[in-house]
Amino acid sequence: MPAPHREAIAAVATAPGRGGIGVVRISCVDAQPFIAGLIGRPLQPRHAHHAKFTGEDGAVLDDGIALWFPAPHSFTGEDVLELQGHGGAVVLQAVLARCLELGARMAQPGEFSQRAFLNGKIDLVQAEAIADLIDASSTQAARSAVRALEGVFSREINRLRDGLVHLRMLVEATLDFPEEDVDFLTQANAWGQLEALQTQLQQVRASTRQGVLLREGLNVVLIGQPNVGKSSLLNQLAGFDAAIVTEVAGTTRDTLRESVQIEGIPLHIIDTAGLRETEDVVERLGIARTWAAVEKADIALLLIDAQHGVSAAEAEILAKLPGIPVLTLHNKIDQSGDIAGVDPSGREIWLSAKTGAGMEALRQRLLELAGWQAGSEGVYSARARHMAALARAATSLEAAAQAGKQLEFFAEELRLAQDALAEITGEFTADDLLGVIFGQFCIGK
Secondary structure, three states: OOOHHHOOEEEEOOOOOOOOOEEEEEEEOOOHHHHHHHOOOOOOEOOOEEEEEEOOOOOEEEEEEEEEEOOOOOOOOOEEEEEEEOOOHHHHHHHHHHHHHOOOEEOOOOHHHHHHHHOOOOOHHHHHHHHHHHHOOOHHHHHHHHHHHOOHHHHHHHHHHHHHHHHHHHHHHHHHOHHHOOOHHHHOOHHHHHHHHHHHHHHHHHHHHHHHHHHHOEEEEEEEOOOOOHHHHHHHHHOOOOOOOOOOOOOOOOOEEEEEEEOOEEEEEEEOOOOOOOOOHHHHHHHHHHHHHHHOOOEEEEEEEOOOOOOHHHHHHHHHOOOOOEEEEEEOHHHHOOOOEEOOOOOEEEOOOOOOOOHHHHHHHHHHHHOOOOOOOOOOOOOHHHHHHHHHHHHHHHHHHHHOOOHHHHHHHHHHHHHHHHHHHOOOOOOOHHHHHHHHHOOOO
């Protein structure tokens, strides 16, 4: 039985539903049996051929375009056959069934990209960027995913890795060949190289934070007492009537979620039930869900009525909030007569969810709290796991700096930093430092 990654796989590559064009894709070690069984004649590599796709009995299943990409010059690095036909579900399933008859199996989710990774066509960051590009919720998110797919992020990681390998080489040379009486670390300014790597890593982490923000966005929860304008604020941010707005306190009984964009950054706004003491069973359940939403939020917006200011009830809510950034929004300034604006601390904003006054100040303040830097055109798509790996690398480099001339500890921390970077791109290859040492330094004569 062939290894799982050597089996032929097939799948419909276009989205479900009706469409003008549908694509069935096959990846395998040898596409010739599929070409013979479906097309009945040879195909030129990387040429579009008008063809009829036929079943076992010779009956025509569809009429379309066939393309053959021989290994290794294909997306997966294997032979790839693409059949572009009509986009009806029945037609596509008939062609797919024929592929299965000829020996393919149904591909698992993401398996084509997985094979591309296993065959060295893309690294793990690029594989993830494919999914990010498909799921992009804004133009900026799509552009950042394309940059990651083109290898921008991977090149930054590889530059860091190469610097670490070179520095490790110096340390290992000093440890393994003390009889040479050559202090490679001093001659090569090893500690200066370490400081440069730390600066470079800090810059990569800053760009990565922007990428994570573009991809994942922020969870923003609206809280406050009933009838202070939470649903009206949600509607202002969304740009349409996403929530029911009435003068009746307790109208919102459950959490209501809506995603909006501010300068391309996704904001997942959660409108919640008003926080108050109540005997209504349904409203109490809604309030419980409000606190559950607060626990998972990145930012909380506490709305109060500008006509009344912060009362004991709002102070009690603030005291219960977990350690997340909180903006206090003085709403209904159209009734109180206050002027829209932000206080010097940036923690309080006066606005009107009804008229829109002060809303732009709120949007900009949300971006500031998120850490978004305007004009970040070079941002690439990134994920939380990338940030975690970079943080571990930074911790290891800091520990290496503190190790000083305790070279065993210095070398170990550099190794841990390199391992953390290797997790990002999926490069878990064996260390070949000895070859690097002899190749560059001629030590050992």
